[in-house]
Amino acid sequence: MWWITLIEIAVFPIVAILLGLLLLGIDRKVAARMQRRVGPPILQPFYDVRKLFIKDTVIPKKSTWIFDFMPLLSVVSLFIIILYLPFMGLSPVLHGDMVFILYLLILPSLAKVLGGISSGSPYAAVGSQREITNMMGYEFPLVTIIFFMSWKLFSFGVAKPFSVASFTSGVMWAGLGTLGIAGALLLLFVMLLVIAGELSRPPFDVSSAGEEIAGGITAEYSGRNLGLFYIADALKLIVLTTLVVVLFFPFGISGFLGIGGWFALIADSIFYFIKVLLLMIFSETVLKTSVSRLKVTQLVNAYWGSLLMLSLLGIFIIFIDMVLS
């Protein structure tokens, strides 16, 4: 059986790249539609990546060897996260721990930052320290929500509350009163904003602010390296939306429709794709077209102040609901 996992390890990432680029294309298309303009074709990201891979790769004189290695590490770490999450509605290829996934989520942006600071350009240095500030910011609400959820599973007596399998087992949102649903919606709202932050989408895109710091972290990247970072961005979109699916919508459609075998797989993956699509649209396409960029200082205040309070409020409401029921 283990060779099946080996094949899955090799195949899933490629599927994830295609899916991610497709989602990015849809994202730009929907954003354009929202601003009443036609927007690029859906397959535009594929053309972008192909163009980047054709272009020359310029390595600045002052940069160290890490500059060339980090795009690789960023993509590899995202591939690994995909294996540990229930991608395409199927059960995860490798069984992992929620704390492990939380920490592994740091690796891609850390690789991007290390690449940025060793690229030698002051713009990239400012961009990467903004990215780290952004990372320090969004970790707080993210960690609070995930640890509360596993504590909730723990209070339900689940054996291994941190493993992904116990999250997808649906025990989490089993007995929820109306109050609990309100709290869960609040947590979902905070989670969507945190995801927009992790993807450094407009309200939180201080690190790759085109106007202020000339392209931010990837100022000095070009050619293949920039292509890899583009793929990493697409993969991150897939990973984060899958994470929200695991946390908030772990149920599959096939059980509901009662079809089995291969059709169940296809139905599940289509339902998964719809969930991911809707999450992406609501989390950052809507935000991208409606909100302008925050300053770096407001960024940390937003995360550690208002978003954290919101998540604590949501947790408190769910806690009351748990006590009542």
Next chain:
Amino acid sequence: MQIVFILSMAVIATGMYACISSRNIIKIIIGLGIANYGVNLFLVQLGYKAGAIAPIFTHAQSLPMVLPTPQALTLTNIVISFATTALMLSVSLFIHKKTGSLDIKEVGGLKE
């Protein structure tokens, strides 16, 4: 018996108060010394028995003797506090040579 206990606590308290209220390094070292004397006094009076003689066995009258162990503890503590005070005094000499003053505010160079 209780009076000596309270007295030694008072001596320790004054020594510790001296450490935080004085601005001169030498006074801090003196404060530490006083606190050490307080602890020594407290240790010695632990073994005290009314009417007992010092625990010296040679030519001792046949009277009950005071407990020897706390005195051994006090002896070691005196030696240790002597070494620490000597070291701290030489360090304060060195600080004065390097920074020209003994005031803890000027000497406090290592800020945040």
Next chain:
Amino acid sequence: METYAGFWHVEWFLTAFIILFFITWLIKSLGDKKYKSGIQEDIFLSGHQEKEYSDYIGSENLYWGFKESLRRYYSLMKKMHNGIISEYIFWFYISILIVLTFITFGVI
């Protein structure tokens, strides 16, 4: 490795890492072969580069955003770590009081 509420398997992570590293390296090598490796260019600077590299962003003003948003916390920290020995000892006395009251009144 079993922990109280989770688990961690190094070997799965390492096999996945090696395989995926190889796959990503393949994807990267898809790039343009003809490119002359190591075209040494100057970094992009809107103006003339007169200063040595590290003078641009010293380690002092990294994380300016984070320090700025936690301004009150850091000013409190500066007051707390002001280098005066009697302040440190004062904190020690406060901790003694806390521990003694805590331990005598047995507040769990």
Next chain:
Amino acid sequence: MTGLLMHLPAISIALPLFSAFLFQLLGRHKKAKHILAISSITVLELMLILQLFHVASAGNSIYVFGSETPVVQLPSSYGIPIRISFQVDMFNAFLSVLTSSVMLLVIIFSLNSLKEDVGKFYVILMLMLTGMLGLLFTNDLFNLFVFLEILSLSTGIMVMYKANKFSVEAGFKYLVISSLSGLLFLLGVGFIYAQYGMLNISVLASIISIGLIEKIALGFMVVSLFLKSGIAPMHMWLPDAYGEAPEYSVLGVAMATLTCSYAFIRLLFVFSVGELGTLLILGGLLSAIIGSTMSLIQKNVNRLFGYLALAEIGFIVTAIGCGLISTESNLVFSTVSGGLFHMLNDVIDLGILFFISGIAIRIKNSKELDNLSGFGDNKILAVFFILAMFAVSGIPPMNGFLSKLIIYESTFAVSPLIPIILMISSIIILSSLVKVFYSIFNGKSNKKVPLNMMVVLFAAVIAMLVITLFPDAVINNLIKPVTDALITKSEYRSIVGV
């Protein structure tokens, strides 16, 4: 062979002291002093490893000073154990091996950094080692005070070894703090002696009934040890001491702080004082927060690592605090084993960081982060630093992640707030390490790293990789028995048959 094994605890104290004395006889022969230092510590380390295996197989071993046969049970003529005794169990045997290997690495690391005063440096190092080993093995409260003072004095001198304006000030603060803590520790010992008339820890532990006086005495003893191991509100001396200590022996000073934290962990568990658990958690969380946030704004690289060490102590102390509070047995076991495993990982990871900063400072001879750049082209150092950065901030698969995983997933049962704060502080630790990476590994300079420093760095990285690749092996036959030795107090208490 059994004769040597029987006398091992005493030899492990006598050997460093005796070699410290020998250095004075060697006069100006620098080469002879280096050889003597390395050989004496290697012999000591081999003996301690032997002792670790002996204790692992044959259970605790006791050594009573001054009685006819050292291993006999204490003579109970007066019913009061009078002689001073050493007790070696898995916990302090493991820490003694860790301490002596750290000291060996420090000596090899500082081989060519010492100018002419080689003898003085080794004497201080040997005294520090004596203090640490004594503090680990002792089974007598007053003896613990004496070794605490030996350790404090020698570490204070080590902190101000460089004798410039700042290091002397840091050393003075260290000495004042240590003598104050020793003083109050003695007060606690006095109270215990007033109540029970004896000072032997294991006998006291078996007959002590925690009343008001015992609580006050334990409170004094434990608080002064909190101060010595730099827990949160009383931590300000720690970054000064680490920042100003000579860059090649700062790991020795860090080891001294960890040994003091061993002392209060041992006291708390042997006398089973549960009330302090909450305080330990609060102190640990506070030092994790202060350690990580303050390390973000530092300009001196060793001072920054000092704040990281403070945050790591916060992790260990929080885990131990949760172990003290919780009652369910395997929760206690996993929190305490997480804390002890983190102690091991923390020593190795911080060791690598201090060695790399030692190399950078030695080549650039300045401690400021701004003028340490120039190692951009040194591939090996950059890889080691990235691995150590991943390990300290707990990024999988490194060894720091293993122990932090155990800590998060066990302390969260006590309250979910604890792992949240610990995780945030480990993210902030990561960003301060990125800042150090940014200032050291940029720009090019073709300076060669001295060989002995690279050898030491390799040794530390190999130790880290061994733990990373074989976590189950390390946990099952090293961390598990150590945690059992600490938690199940019965063997520790009953060793002295009274």
